[in-house]
Structure formats: C-alpha cells, structure tokens
Amino acid sequence: MVRGVLERLLQSILVLLGAALMIFVMLRIIPGNPIAVMMGEHVDTAVIRRMTAELGLDQPILIQFFRYLRGAVCGDFGTSYSLGRPVSQLLAAAFLNTLKLALMASVFAWFLGITSGIIAAVRKNSILDRLFMGGSLLGVSMPVFMTAMILQYFLAFRLKLFPISGSDSFAAFILPAIALGWNSAGSVARLVRSTLLEILEEDYIDTARAKGRGQMGVLLVHAMRNAMLPVVTMMAIQVSGLLSGAVITETIFSINGIGRLAVQAIGSRDIPLLQGTVLLSATVVIIGNFLADSLYSVLDPRIRKEA
C-alpha cells in the first residue's frame, strides 16, 4: 500500500516536471515577443534588448529552465511581467477563489448527479426518471456560458436572489458553482443511472435481498459501492473540466480566479504568470487523479489487495 502510494507520488512529480518543461519550451517557441507586449507599442528595439537581458531571456533555454525550477521548488515563481507582482502572490489570491468555486461546483454536481441518478435508476421509466434524465441531457448539452448567463439574468438580475457578480461573499459563489457544476451533474446522473441499473440485475443483489436487507441497505451498501467506481473515475476527469469551465464562469461572474489569470497571461505573453498557472492547474489535476486512485482502493478491496 505504502509502496503504491510512493510510486504514484513519484509518477506525479515526473508528470509535473514534464508539464513544467513542456510549457517552458512551448512559451519560447510560439511567436510573439513578451517584452514588446509588456513595454507597449512604441518601444525601441534597444530597450527590448536591454529588458531581454535584464530578465535573463537571452540565456540558453536549459539554464533558464533550471533557474526557474530552482526558484519554483522554493515557492518563487518569478515576477509577473504584466502585473509587476510576485506570481506566487497572484496565484495564492486567485487559487483560493477557484478552489472555492470548484469545490462548491463539485459538491453541487456530485450531490445532484448521484441523487438524481439513484432515483432515476430505482424509479426506472417513471415520470421522475424521465424528468431527471431530461434534465441531465439539458445539463450535458448546455454550454457553461449559457447556463451562467441564464442563471445570472433570472436569479440575480430579475429575482435579485443572488449578487450579479463578485467574490466577496458565500452567496456570490452559488450561481457560478451551479453554472459550472450543472454540466458535470448531468454526466454523473446518467452514469450513476446506467451503472446502477446494471448492478441491480447482479446475483449478489438478489442474495442481499434474500438475506433480508431492506431496499435502502441493498442500494447504498451493496449496489452504490460498486456503482461508484466508474463515477469516481469520471469525477477525477471532471477536475480538469471544472478548471477549464472556470475560465468562462469566472469571467461572467467577475471572480478573480486562476482561469482569468491564465487568459490574461496568454494575451500578454506573461511567461512567469502563465507557467505558474499551468503548473498549479497540473498539480490540481494530478492531486485529483491521485485522490481518485486512493478512493478506488477504499471502494474496491481487490485493488487494495493488488496494491
């Protein structure tokens, strides 16, 4: 078990290193001069040369990379070209907001998805089943920006139940979280329903029933435990989806998050900031996958035994 965890940890570090190297190299290959963008349209070529040297961008790429890595290990991701502040400071402020948003969206998506999936499976072909599956189809097929704008218009602007934008209160995160989680909730609901329907046909379910287990006991203890395996896989995949969807949600609801910071960094060729946002996002995805793997062994004793 411990060895398995260590192996995963080592793999994660390698993936992170790979992501760091890839973004580092890519940012230096793609066209567009970061100094020209930073210094503005009239900047003289002599100034560009001077700034390039000052920022160490004229050094061999490997030296630049190892210098960056050395700083990153100590938590120093450099200074943002466009905002003139330490990248770590900008990331910390933005990450807190994205984390809040992603967590609330996940809780919403998983709660709504799993609950409606179970009800739809148990009440197969009933009105509730059709209602939930119709809703989930809407969730899967509706783009995040549309859900966000509809929620913002009706619930915030028309009914004034929530703030239109901002990130200074718990209430301000509710609509963005629903908008972001709606899509995932639809996918989770459909997966839970189909998996559960399959499992409910299994012999061991009949055995459990024959032993006198009640409907809830059979469902939650025997069926759901197995049905959760593919759902957990999907949840892990959805972490990256939540991060990419957060760009749109953060923009519409004016939340200062990682997604907006990344878009800003791309537009201004802010290399340190972009590297920071990519590394942070990669870390979140790796942690998400790591947690999902760990959850497998909790849910499935066979995996635990193999490990």
Add this chain to the structure above:
Amino acid sequence: MNRKLTLATGCALAAGMMMACTAGAAEEGLLRTAVLYDMTTMDVTKTTDNYMVPMNVFDRLFETRMEDGTAQVVGSLCTDYAVSDDGLIYNFTLRDGVVFSNGSPLTATDVQYSFERLLKAGGDNMDIAEEIAGAAEVESGKSDTLSGFAMMDDLHFSITLQKPNAGFLAELSAPAMSIVDAETMEKVKNFGTECADTIGSGPYLVTEWVANDHYTLEYNPKYWGEEPTVKKVIVQVIPDAGTQNLMFQNGELDLVDLKDQDSTIVESVYKTMYADQIVSTPKVGLDFLSFNENQEYLKDVRVREAIHMAVDVDTLISSIYNGDAVREAGIIPAGVWAHNSELEPVSYDPDGAKALLKEAGYQDGEVSFELSMDNGTTDSNKKLVYQAISEQLKAVGINATLKGYDHAVWLDRRNSGSMDSFIASWGMDYNDPANIMYTFFGSEKNTAQRSLNYQDKDIIDRVAAAPAITDDDTREKEYQDLEKKIIGEDFAWLPLYENLHLYCIGDRVEHFTPQWAGFSDFYVTDVVLKQE
C-alpha cells in the same frame, strides 16, 4: 422537528442571500464604475493605456481641458511660463504651496526627477522628455541629470529643448508627464504596484488595489484645488460587458462606458431606457485602414485609391456603429487644432474602383493582400468592420483575406513592418497634430514600425520638421498641406471614423464631462454627484 430545521435553514440562507445582495448600497460621495481589464501598473513609464491612476493621483504642469467647446491647454502645477524668441527655452513658475499626499512640498527638483526618470526607464512614454537637451546622455546612462533642465529655485526652472517645438506645452499635459515625488521614488523598489508608494499631488489617493478585482481612489485632503463631490471611487474589474450592463441596470454602477457594450445593447437598452443619461463627446482620435507600401499590390497608388473608392465608410458608421461615430477624411482628427474640416473624403464609388483597377492593368481578383486582425481587441464592432471591408473589397474584385492573430503575434508582425493591412486606432494624448503626424509619418523608423512603409522621404522630413515652426498659422498650413499630400494624393491610409466617448450615468450622478483625449480614462473631478 426536521421540518422546522429545514425551514429555519432555508430562512437563514435566504436572509443571507438578501443581505449579500443589498450589501452594495452606495455610501455618500462614492462613485462606482467598472472596467473590462485591470490596470497593469500605476507607473506611467510602463504603460500607454492605464491612465486612470496617473490622471487622478498625479498632477502635471499643464492639463488639456475642454473650455467653451474647444480643448485648451491650461496651467495646473505651472502658474506662469515664458518662451524665448527662438522657441528653445521655456521658463516655468510652479504653483506655490503644493504638497504631495505625504506632506512633502512639490518643487522643481521633483519635476526634473520625473522627466529624467522617463528617460532612464526607457519605456513607451519617453518621447516627450527626449526633446529636452541632454536627453540622449541620460538615456544612454552617460549622464545622471538633464543638461537642458536648469533650476533657479524651488519654484522656478527652465527647460531647453534640442530644437524648437511649438507643441511642447500641450505635450506637457499628457499623462506621461505626471510629476512624482523624488524623495519617495528614491526609497521604493517596485513603483507602480504598491498603493502606499504611489504618492502624488493630485485630487485622489489610491488606497487599495486588489489585482483583477478592484481598485479604490479616495480624496486627497492635501490637494491644492477645489474639493470634488466624489470622495471615493471604486473601479471594479468586470471582464464581461453583459455583466456590467446588468450591474448598471441594477443600480450597482454609477457610470458605465458604453464603448465596451455591444452596439445592439446600446441601441435597445441605453438609447431607449436611459436616453437622458447618455453622455457623449468626440473621442479625439481616429480609426483607419493601413496600407503597407512594400506590399506587391498596395505599393501601387492606384490600388490604394481604388480601395478608398470601394469602401463605404458611411454605411459602416450607420450600420455597425448605429451612427455613434464621425467620418474622418484625413490624419488629424476633429477636436485637434489644425484639423481640416474642409477636407473631403473620397466618395463611395465601387464602379469607379473597378474601372481604376482595370485601367491600372489588374484582372478581376488579381489584387490580393492580407487583412490582419488583432484577436485581442475587445471592440466587437471593429471585428464587424473588418468583415464588412473585406466583403466590400471583394465586390470590386480585391481579395482582402481576413486573418486573425493573437495580440502578441499581431504586434510582432506589425512592428516588423511586414503586415499588409489592418485597422488601427489612434487616440490623441495631447492637443497637437504632431502627436499623430510624427508617430506615423515622422521618420522612416516610425512609418516602418507601423507597417506603413510610407515612401516619400521629403514628406517624412517635412513632418519631422513641422513641430519647429513657431508661428501657429504657418504650422497649421504646413500640417494641412502635408495631410493633403499623404492622404489626398498618396492615399497612404484610408481614414475611417472618429469614435465617440459614450457613457451612461446612473441616478446618483448629476453631471459628467468625459475628458478630451482619445482614451477612456477620465478625471474623477469631472463627475458631479447629486446631493443625497
């Protein structure tokens, strides 16, 4: 019990939400406005478009203000000045008793320090300071001080220019020429990011800046001028124009810049529901379609003239901008002195354009070039203009292939001088034609960096020499003659239109006057709040 608990939880949640929604009620003296993007710095040596803080926190020797419908250069920190007969030496007297927000007196030392700092920083905004004698030595690091700056005492100093420039006073009103506190600047390391270090003598202090969220300006009690009605400004970063629109309608914003809104929203919402609250003045500057004279077809003046005839600018203004723009015919936009209102634009004549191309020996569809669009633009109307121009040119047999580029790539290509054609915007920084004429046609380097590659060297020399003409009438005539040659004969670019400052003020605002220049930042003192 469970029901009661659920009910109580529901009530608490609803109350919390309602509290959150009503928490934004405006305090007296507060102005709430929004921008799409956050400023990147508060330091004028590092920016050419983040002027809200420099304009309101710092002062300049002069300001350009609208007086009796025209832009006037008026004294601000400078109360008196005299110019030598040869136009080279300027003697200035500073306003007595002005202090920075930290209590330090503002003296000639601060003025000298501010100008030298622009040169040492080497950024975008050093071109005005570069005109002072000794600027090159400071810029290259050979000298620490400007030899052309002489200080008589704390309030009196003189500036010697390298060559006469009749527009120098107007240039001193540009935000770039903001006066900083030399003593503070010597102590701070990363000026432009920390509010506490941003010490000016202007009407406001910047008290808070949360990156990508908001920044706050508050009244500077040590300000030397009249006390404004706005005591505090919160500028929120709202990156979605639709959200800004809802917030304004919901009473959460007191001032919204309609340039960021889609023109259909401006028409259907603002011009119907808030028609009396719209404030509109010319946004002094212009949009134009550029031609690279190094390009295979665009180097032919007959092709450039045919394009002038093929593009229906009036229809672009009426259909895309819903009339919220003014047709331009030259280089010097309306609102700038020396603007020639008698200059006539080329009439829309697609048949004439076809005939001209045929006469020049081009087959239908033979003339082709790339129309390069900056994807980073937030102006949705400009994207439509690109498409419309491409289609209008196609109708006369010119293939203007529309291609979008990421902003950094677009800028790189344009600076390299290799971009065929694009729509550019220029907003005036100060009221002098040199601001636009010199930038685009004042040197071979300038015209190449703008991907124009204008070929007439004599005209370039004349544009460079024009600022030295000290007689205003002679200078005006020279600029207008140059404009006629560059546009009327050489068709070096296709002038399109001058946009309008278009704002909507909320119920709490009594009056607002947008500032004169071609950028959207404004003097907060020009906003008057209603007495509550």
